[in-house]
Amino acid sequence: MGMSKAVKVPDPAKLDAMPFEEALKKLEAIVEALESEDLPLESLLTRFEEGTRLAKACQDRLADAELKIQKLEKNSAGELSLKPLPPEITGEEPN
Numbered sequence: 001m002g003m004s005k006a007v008k009v010p011d012p013a014k015l016d017a018m019p020f021e022e023a024l025k026k027l028e029a030i031v032e033a034l035e036s037e038d039l040p041l042e043s044l045l046t047r048f049e050e051g052t053r054l055a056k057a058c059q060d061r062l063a064d065a066e067l068k069i070q071k072l073e074k075n076s077a078g079e080l081s082l083k084p085l086p087p088e089i090t091g092e093e094p095n
Helices: 010-018 018-035 041-077
Strands: none
Touching: 010 041, 018 041
């Protein structure tokens, strides 16, 4: 096994099973390494690739969560209308 394989890139199937928080932590670590370490180009590319996969995995998780929330709201409201925000959140003056 050559030294060039020092950074192990997880396969997408394993990424899907990874908890969101863990994926986020790994992504932060990669960003930190890219910013601070003086890495050879090959390592940079490998980490960048891994980071891209992690970012996509995180985005997919968030999209799933958003869909679930919308479904919950739909179920509780009986229709797909998103709940109107109370005036204090939108910043509008109450009439």
